[in-house]
Amino acid sequence: MTTLNDRPETALLVIDVQQGVVENAHERDKVVSNVRTLVDDARRAHVPVVWVQHHDEHLRQGSPEWQLAAELTR
Numbered sequence: 001m002t003t004l005n006d007r008p009e010t011a012l013l014v015i016d017v018q019q020g021v022v023e024n025a026h027e028r029d030k031v032v033s034n035v036r037t038l039v040d041d042a043r044r045a046h047v048p049v050v051w052v053q054h055h056d057e058h059l060r061q062g063s064p065e066w067q068l069a070a071e072l073t074r
Contacts, residue, residue: 012042015052017072020065032069039072 017035022028042049051068055061067073 011048013050016054
C-alpha cells in the first residue's frame with residue numbers, strides 16, 4: 001500500500017459517496033468502510049480531504065439522497 005509520507009502535494013478526493021449513489025451498491029458497507037478508513041488516515045496525516053458531491057435532476061442538491069453516506073459524516 002502506498003503511504004502518504006513526504007508527499008506535500010497530496011490530497012484525498014472522495015467522489016460521489018452519497019446516499020443515493022451508494023445505497024444499492026455491491027458490498028456497499030465494505031466500500032463505505034474503506035472510504036472512512038482512507039479519510040481517517042488522511043486526516044491523521046494532515047492530508048486535505050476534498051469532498052465532491054454530484055447533483056442532477058435525479059439527485060437534487062440538498063435532498064437526503066444527495067447527502068454523504070451517514071458513516072462519513074462527523
